[in-house]
Amino acid sequence: MEVKSSNELVKEFLHEISLNNTEYLKEKLQHIHAQDIALILDKTEIEDARDVIACMDSAKAAEVLIEMKQEKLTNLLASYSSDEIANHFIQYMESNNAVYVLNHIPLKKQEEVISNLTDVEFASSLLSLISYEEYTAGSMMAVELVKANSSWTVAQCIDEIRSQSDNITKIYVVYVIDDFERLIGLITLKNLILSNPHAKLIEVTNTDVISVNTSADSESIANIFDKYNLIALPVVNAINQLVGVITVDDIVEIIKEEANEDYQLMSGITENVDATDKVWILSRARLPWLLIGLLGGIISSRFIEMFEGTLKIHPEMAFFMPLIAAMGGNVGVQSSAIVVQGLANDTLGTRNILSKILKEIRVALLNGLTCSILLLGYNALFSNSYDLSFTVSVALFSVIICASILGTFVPMALNKFKIDPAIATGPFITTTNDIIGLAIYFTTGRLLYATF
Incomplete structure (x- = not known):
């Protein structure tokens, strides 16, 4: 089968749409994965995207929608009526995916969509799910799962799985509950099949089960999946009643989103964008930190102006200004990156902040001493000014020590105030260290030259 790029597929689809060749599109779409179709729709106009969706069955269209870029999905959904969204898309989705789509339409329209659903039980569960705060376990979980009462036999449990097979696409484990819907434990499908059909579920249940509350945030959930190597995680309410499940494929998407967001924050990009976005969107995402960098540059120039007298007397100091600024920025970024990594994987907590700062100071002392000695040796070979070399x-x-402390402390402080610490690994820390580095450089120069 010939593999084509998304750009080639877009051109091909637009050509067939212009010819109104719906039969060809219907045939072609059957053999293209939902993710690839989503890439095509992301690059087409809304009307063309609607024409492509019209050539798919509702189940396939529902798969495609959840793979689309958020901005394009929002604009596309705005072109459909509440009834169309409900009966052509939402009712063919699992609850967590349905909530994801509903979050891309206005609140009033959300209510209209849910009221148009014919499945009252499904509509009721969606009303409950959309009430949870975004990026919490409650908003991420699916309510489609297999749960069995602890008093059932293994045979009864297997019958229950068969009866729910049409409604649940992914079955990893069976969750065992009591008469009050409280979670007791779980049984893997393998253990269920190998158990005596007449045995009570409570006899073969693994009660050592890990669960999360509906209010748990996505970062802590991701850490639990990683730590315990899970494929599914049950979600319970305040009284330990089983209300849903989060699967590994759901959390992988969240991890990817957060990783992309952190990477963009570290690069000084304030919005979630990619290379296919419009020019003004890309500009809007980059400009804020560029303006902050511009402000930092202006402040740095003012510092240099303050020490104009020193530069007139010792103009040779200007030769090393780029080196001081670059080293300060690099050290700060290195330190902050290590701290952000520790905060992300929970290896760095509030209890060991002081020890972490002291450790970074020791590292900075070693690196600072090494770099300073190398620079002193270089100047000794190529410069006759020993006072400049020493200065x-x-x-x-001094700059390396200060930059290391700042790069360690700032992410921790941001995290303390519930601000994403990834901000501290980008232009913010670089610009700040440039200013501080130049201030230290000229102050040191003025003091030491006065001594000499």
Whole structure:
């Protein structure tokens, strides 16, 4: 089978749409994965996207919608009526995917969509799910799962799985509950099949079960999946009643989203964008931190102006300004990156903040001493000004220490105030260290030259 790029597929689909060749599109779409169709729709106009969706059955269209870019999905859904969204898309989705789509339409329209659903039980569960805060376990979970009463036999449980097979696409385990719907434990499908059909479920249930509350945030959920190597995680309410399940494929999407967001924050991009977005969107996402960088540059220039007298007397100091600024920025980014990584994987907590700062200071002392000695050696070979060599080396050592402390402390402080610490690994820390580095450099130079 010939593999084509998304751009080639877009051109092909637009050509067939212009010819109104719906039969060809229907045949073609049957053999293309939902993710690939979503890529095509992301690059087409809304009317063309609607024409493509019209050539798919509702189940396939529902798969495609949840793979589309968020901005395009929002615009596409706005072109459909509440009844169309309910009966052509939502009713063919699992509850967590349905909530994801509903979150891309206005609140009033959400209510209209849910009221148009013919499955009252499904509509009721969606009303409950959309009430949870975004990126919490409640908003991410699916209510489609197999649960069995602890008093049942293994045979009864297997019959229950068969009866729900049409409604549940992914069955990893069976969750065992008591008469009050409280979670007791779980049984893997393998153990269920191998158990005596007449045995009570409570006899073969693994009660050592890990669960999360509906209010748990996505980051902590991701850490649980990673720590315990899970494929599914039950979600319970405040009284331990089983209300849903989060599967590994759901959390992988969240992890990817958060990783992309952190990477963009570290690069000084304030919005979730990619290369296919419009020019003004890309500009809007990049401009805020560029303006902050511009402000930092202006402040740095003012610092240099303050030490104009020192530069007139010792103009050779200007040669090492780029080195001081670059080293300060690099050290700060390295330190903050390590801290952000520790905060992300829960290896760095509030109890060991002081020890972490002290450790970074020791690392900075070692690296600062190494770099300063190397710079001193370089200047000794290529410069006759020993006072300049000593001044620059001392300044570099001081800058590395300060940049390391700042790069360690800032992410922790941001995390303390519930601000994403990834911000501290990008332009913010670089710009700040440039300013502080130049201030230290010129202050050190003025003091040491006065001594010499």
